[in-house]
Amino acid sequence: MKIVAVEAIPYRILYRKPLRFASGEIHAATHVLVRVHTDDGVVGIADAPPRPFTYGETQQGVVAVIETVFAPAVIGLTLHDREVVHGRLSRTVGNPVAKAALDMAIWDALGRTLDTSVTELLGGWTDRMRVSHMLGFDTPAAMVDEANRMRADHGIETFKVKVGRRPVSLDTAVVRALREGLGDDVELYVDGNRGWTASESARAMAEMADLNLSLAEELCPADDVLGRRWLVSQLAVPFVADESAVTPAEVTREILGGSATAVSIKTARSGFTGGRRTHHLCEGLGVEVVMGNQIDGQLGSACTVAFGAAFDTTSRRAGELSNFLDMSDDLLTEPLTITGGELQVPPGPGLGVQIDDDKLAHYRTDTVTSRDGGSEGRG
Secondary structure, three states: OEEEEEEEEEEEEEEEEEEEEOOEEEEEEEEEEEEEEEOOOOEEEEEEOOOHHHHOOOHHHHHHHHHHHHHHHHOOOEOOOHHHHHHHHOOOOOOHHHHHHHHHHHHHHHHHHHOOEHHHHHOOOOOEEEEEEEEOOOOHHHHHHHHHHHHHHHOOOEEEEEOOOOOOHHHHHHHHHHHHHHOOOOEEEEEOOOOOOHHHHHHHHHHOHHHOOOOEEOOOOOOOHHHHHHHHHHOOOOEEEOOOOOOHHHHHHHHHOOOOOEEEEOHHHHHHHHHHHHHHHHHHHOOEEEEOOOOOOHHHHHHHHHHHOOOHHHHOOOEEOOHHHHEOOOOEOOOOOEEOOEEEOOOOOEOOOOEOHHHHHHHEOOOOOOOOOOOOEOO
16 A cells, blocks of 8 residues: 555646636636555546635646655655655645645545545545535626526536625625525525625625525635624624635634634645544534535546535535536546436545546646647636
């Protein structure tokens, strides 16, 4: 079970339509496939989705730090040495997505070696999660149409609505149209990606007070310390810390400081080892948890559902597990499917998924020409 090699393979797959939100927009999955090889011939896999406008990482940066810093630090360790891996990766500042992918690939390799699923290794609470679908910026009619299509095709009944534009009425009108178009039984919550000020957020939430929202996420910046505490103190719904609470220490700061009352766990930036730390912390504090989405492809979504299904706390709410539906293609041999509003943990050891080598060869950008596509940039 000794780690003998680590690969970081950049690839690019177009989205069918751009995904737009307050902190940026995505035209293509410009990700990095991470593979961990052991001396037993086992290969563990995970996906790294860089988000430069949120965490400062780029595709090239993820490849470079894994190849030059992280791989040398973990080669020679065994799959059981996950705390040693965590400690060595923590010596380097930042790079959460690169660290997370390497961590999850090691967990996948361990599950494959032991013929056990990652979900069972982590906790084994259930084998599926309800799905929440993210709706990016568009016209009210287009967003209602997308939500109705997801409801009809996949049975999804929970929707996360991106907000944060100015004037705030652009987004409050969208949320009202969604409530009117979908009815009272559908769960709606909003995510501002730090796009509004605290006062704009308060005004928007007041305008939407009659729409029965279940959560509000990152409406204003966390570094607006007093303004955010003021906002959170007056809200009637949980305020979710997402990109402001990547580490357990940041979670503690946001919750105990009164700047949030719930937490989003994203395996794409915490891995399974860091995610488990955050989960246990939230469980101990009695804080609600949402399984978030890093605009993941199918491999990243498989990681999220593997972790979310492992614990009672993380499986109570619908997880953000459906953005791979917006991709024009993917790398897995067997596509994930959402049925009846649920995504099941893929059966099999580790993550239960396999990479299609032909597709990887087609889309990788280091050795072969990928399909022409759009760009990823600031929005």
